[in-house]
Amino acid sequence: MPTKGRLYGIGVGPGDPELxxxxxxxxxxAAPVVAYQSAVDKDSIARGIVSQYLSxxxxxxxxxxxxxxxxxxxxxxxxxxxxxxxxHLAAGRDVVVLCEGDPFFYGSFMYVFTRLSEKYQTExxxxxxxxxxxxxxxxxxxxxxxxxxxxxxAPMPAEQLITHLLATDAAAIMKLGRHFTKVRDVLHQxxxxxxxxxxxxxxxxxxxxxxxxxxxxxxxPYFSMIIIPTKSRL
Amino acid sequence: MPTKGRLYGIGVGPGDPELxxxxxxxxxxAAPVVAYQSAVDKDSIARGIVSQYLSxxxxxxxxxxxxxxxxxxxxxxxxxxxxxxxxHLAAGRDVVVLCEGDPFFYGSFMYVFTRLSEKYQTExxxxxxxxxxxxxxxxxxxxxxxxxxxxxxAPMPAEQLITHLLATDAAAIMKLGRHFTKVRDVLHQxxxxxxxxxxxxxxxxxxxxxxxxxxxxxxxPYFSMIIIPTKSRL
Numbered sequence: 001m002p003t004k005g006r007l008y009g010i011g012v013g014p015g016d017p018e019l020x021x022x023x024x025x026x027x028x029x030a031a032p033v034v035a036y037q038s039a040v041d042k043d044s045i046a047r048g049i050v051s052q053y054l055s056x057x058x059x060x061x062x063x064x065x066x067x068x069x070x071x072x073x074x075x076x077x078x079x080x081x082x083x084x085x086x087x088h089l090a091a092g093r094d095v096v097v098l099c100e101g102d103p104f105f106y107g108s109f110m111y112v113f114t115r116l117s118e119k120y121q122t123e124x125x126x127x128x129x130x131x132x133x134x135x136x137x138x139x140x141x142x143x144x145x146x147x148x149x150x151x152x153x154a155p156m157p158a159e160q161l162i163t164h165l166l167a168t169d170a171a172a173i174m175k176l177g178r179h180f181t182k183v184r185d186v187l188h189q190x191x192x193x194x195x196x197x198x199x200x201x202x203x204x205x206x207x208x209x210x211x212x213x214x215x216x217x218x219x220x221p222y223f224s225m226i227i228i229p230t231k232s233r234l
Numbered sequence: 235m236p237t238k239g240r241l242y243g244i245g246v247g248p249g250d251p252e253l254x255x256x257x258x259x260x261x262x263x264a265a266p267v268v269a270y271q272s273a274v275d276k277d278s279i280a281r282g283i284v285s286q287y288l289s290x291x292x293x294x295x296x297x298x299x300x301x302x303x304x305x306x307x308x309x310x311x312x313x314x315x316x317x318x319x320x321x322h323l324a325a326g327r328d329v330v331v332l333c334e335g336d337p338f339f340y341g342s343f344m345y346v347f348t349r350l351s352e353k354y355q356t357e358x359x360x361x362x363x364x365x366x367x368x369x370x371x372x373x374x375x376x377x378x379x380x381x382x383x384x385x386x387x388a389p390m391p392a393e394q395l396i397t398h399l400l401a402t403d404a405a406a407i408m409k410l411g412r413h414f415t416k417v418r419d420v421l422h423q424x425x426x427x428x429x430x431x432x433x434x435x436x437x438x439x440x441x442x443x444x445x446x447x448x449x450x451x452x453x454x455p456y457f458s459m460i461i462i463p464t465k466s467r468l
Contacts, residue, residue, distance in 0.1 A: 011366070013255070021362060022259065023252035102366040110375040117373075124373070126366040126437075128255060132245070132336040136360040139351075141344040146387040146409070148398065153380040164382065167398065175380070203360075 005033075005089040007120045009109035011102040011127015012049045015204035015223075019128045020050065027125065028053055031096035033088045035061035037081075037108050045223075046098035061085060061095070065108055078111050085112060089120045102127045106174075130202055131172055134225045137202040138209060143170045144232045154179035161186050165228070173226040180220040184212060192228055200224045239267075239323040241354045243343035245336040245361015246283045249438035249457075253362045254284065261359065262287055265330035267322045269295035271315075271342050279457075280332035295319060295329070299342055312345050319346060323354045336361040340408075364436055365406055368459045371436040372443060377404045378466045388413035395420050399462070407460040414454040418446060426462055434458040 008027050013019035020028075028034065028050060038044035044062065054060075063081040066074070088095050103109035103124050113122065131151065135142035143149045147169035152161060154176045161183065165171060173183055187193040198215055200208040201223045212226070242261050247253035254262075262268065262284060272278035278296065288294075297315040300308070322329050337343035337358050347356065365385065369376035377383045381403035386395060388410045395417065399405060407417055421427040432449050434442040435457045446460070 011362075014360075016257070018257035018260070019255045019360065021247070021253045021255055023250070025256065026252070102362075102370075104369045104374070104376045105366050106377050106379070106381070107375075110378060113375060124370045126248075126253065126362050126370040128245075128336075128360050128362055129366055131365075132339050132360040132363055135338045136336075136358045139358070140338070141341075141347060142338045143340050143385070144344060145340070146389055147340070147385075148387070148390075149385040150402070151377070151381075151383040153382070155380055156382075164401065167401070168384070 003092050004120055005091070005093045005095060007085070007089055007112075007116055007122040008094065008096045008125065009099055009103040009113060009122070010096055010125040011107070012046050012098050012100060013128040014101055014130045014133035014202050015049060017049055017052055019133070019203060020053070021125065021127065024125050024127065025053060028096050029055065030094070031058065032093045033059045033061060033095040034098065035063060035085050035095055036098040037063050037065050040064055040066070046100050049100070050098060059088070059093070061088070065111055079115060082112050082115050086116055086119070089116065099127070102129045105129050105131070130223075130225060133202045134172065134199050134227050135229060137207060138197045138199055138227055140197060140227070140229045142227065142229050144230045147230045147232060154183050158182055158186050162190065165190055165192060169232070170230045171228040175222070176220045176224050176226065177222060180215065181217045183226060184215070187212065187226075195228050195231065197227045197229070198224065199227070237326050238354055239325070239327045239329060241319070241323055241350055241356040242328065242330045242359065243333055243337040243347060243356070244330055244359040245341070246280050246332050246334060247362040248335055248364045248367035248436050249283060251283055251286055253367070253437060254287070255359065255361065258359050258361065259287060262330050263289065264328070265292065266327045267293045267295060267329040268332065269297060269319050269329055270332040271297050271299050274298050274300070280334050283334070284332060293322070293327070295322070299345055313349060316346050316349050320350055320353075323350065333361070336363045339363050339365070364459060367436045368406065368433050368461050369463060371441060372431045372433055372461055374431060374461070374463045376461065376463050378464045381464045381466060388417050392416055392420050396424065399424055399426060403466070404464045405462040409456070410454050410458050410460065411456060414449065415451045417460060418449070421446065421460075429462050429465065431461045431463070432458065433461070
């Protein structure tokens with residue numbers, strides 16, 4: 001029996017390859033196997049971020065974690081998708097799993113972690129999250145002193161969004177997609193539209209900042225966010 | 235008149251020097267002037283994080299941003315404290331300002347940014363925040379899918395803390411210090427104590443994880459956090 005390989009979940013940051021940490025780069029370049037996910041028929045965003053750091057001699061494993069499934073169906077598919085990673089670990093090969101942003105903050109690595117970390121020695125490396133990258137890209141201080149900050153996924157009902165926005169000092173609204181119009185209307189209703197800032201693909205080459213009311217609701221990508229920065233005076 | 239220097243605010247991450255980004259390291263090593271803050275009579279935490287990367291030939295500027303002051307007093311002191319940074323910029327020297335964690339996420343760099351960024355070309359580099367580092371250090375997936383996540387500063391009244399904790403899926407409670415006992419009691423009252431995880435100085439050499447009910451309320455440092463991870467099943 002070979003010694004088992006070690007599993008690494010590394011945050012590769014929001015998009016700019018220079019926002020990788022020194023630790024993530026070291027582990028990435030040392031690993032014989034690099035695994036990453038993508039949507040079916042799409043390039044892996046995470047692999048794109050680190051492509052310049054890959055040696056070309058590493059084994060690459062692509063997996064798919066389809067969203068929008070019934071939990072029971074999803075779980076069986078996720079079990080199957082992580083199986084090739086487990087095979088490399090069982091054969092004694094270390095595996096680095098790439099994760100956009102940070103692995104434990106809405107990160108896809110969590111599905112791998114819950115399935116394999118009890119069986120294989122596992123180390124996770126935190127990364128720069130889009131929650132930090134978006135305010136910096138927008139050039140606006142986000143949270144200050146004793147501010148309350150809330151991350152709100154856009155799919156929630158408008159009433160719930162309103163309750164949370166009224167109770168917080170600063171907010172990030174994510175997963176906008178087809179929920180953009182609802183969110184924009186709520187922000188106007190609450191008088192928050194003038195403070196709200198919209199950004200797509202922060203720190204990536206295609207980064208785009210658009211005034212809230214000029215955003216085309218039919219063209220809002222997954223990698224978009226609305227930031228409502230603190231109104232505290234510094 | 236010399237060309238003005240450029241101002242850089244760089245996140246140096248939560249404590250582990252290897253959690254610096256490649257971009258932060260590049261800018262740090264290229265700058266003729268490195269500025270950082272500390273409490274009076276204490277070593278600068280941010281400088282400690284990057285000390286191994288300093289050449290020894292850089293000009294170092296120490297500044298103090300005393301907390302717990304009346305806003306008007308504080309503002310005048312902050313103006314005075316950032317003046318040496320402005321002098322280097324005016325003389326044409328680039329200045330890198332170090333910031334623990336991320337510069338715009340409860341970061342001290344914001345006080346420098348609001349005072350100098352209109353006058354000097356400024357670039358900010360996001361960093362790994364303790365909000366991401368603490369769950370990773372605790373080994374627990376933090377937020378998932380459509381979770382709501384709230385950052386709650388511990389100084390708020392217990393009633394407000396309760397309202398927010400009841401409304402969120404996952405939470406981070408920070409600035410615990412002398413508010414620890416109040417927070418611990420609220421977590422017990424809400425049945426959240428068994429899910430709550432306490433950590434001090436995440437990713438630093440002195441990192442300490444203590445079961446919530448074994449924490450000595452008189453020994454809770456500034457760099458501590460309580461994480462309440464998602465209860466979603468992955």
